[in-house]
Amino acid sequence: MEPTPQRAPWWVLLAVVLGVAAVLVAIYAPPLSFLTRQDLTSCGDVTRDVDGQVPREAVACLQEAQAAGAGAELTVTDYTVEGDPITTYYRAVPDRSGLEVYVDSRDGYGKQGWTHLHCPQARTVPDVGTCQDV
Template identity: 45%
Template sequence: MIAQGRARPRCGAAVSIRARLVAVALTSLLAAGCGMLNDPVKERWESRTEFSSCGEVSLDQREEMQKQAAREIVCLQRALKNGESAELKVTCPTVEGDPIREYYRLTPQGRLEVYTDSTDDHYSDQEWSFAECYTPEWLAEISCDL
């Protein structure tokens, strides 16, 4: 009977250790997951000062912005020419059909900012990215010719 009594504490200790390991693993996974929610580029986008909107455009594969959204392009060109601020949202699908959202912003300081949201693209890093041009003289061609 003494041998059985000793076996139980070992078993209980093993279960306790396993439970602790599982708890530590789950806590680590939760912490890692929460870290992914703190995307600094996304936070920068969400906390921005909104500019006047040139609209939203959703393109299909092989559609060109110049053909599908002439009015929106004129809005951006006018803002660039007049030194005004403006925003435009463009959504394009990847080859697999996942949406990529790009936000074009002309700032009052004359910069062109491009925020890209790839969080729904399952074959990418699933993060936000940012690029800017300090003295744009023209607006880059925007198309979904994948």
């Protein structure tokens, strides 16, 4: 008579599922600083054109808000060769120099997850100068 295969207890399966879920949330969930960021005027949600350029109107909107000391946010989505999205949120925050930048990368062959940067010399998109992690 052959032995009956043993199954893992239900709680082992539950622990594995919860562990995988926790890793996925850690990679893909926005940071608290993004979720609680200040609401700013939207300059749109755009995709770069075939030449890699952001539409001029969107960049002008962000630059005008920055020059006026007002706030604005421009969302730019790029796609990798494989079609994975990388979304960048450029933010002109009142009373703060340069731009605040959040990057949400879903690049299957590169860095995945969120990055939060402050780019104090930034004057335009995409030329943001030197940035520091926040």
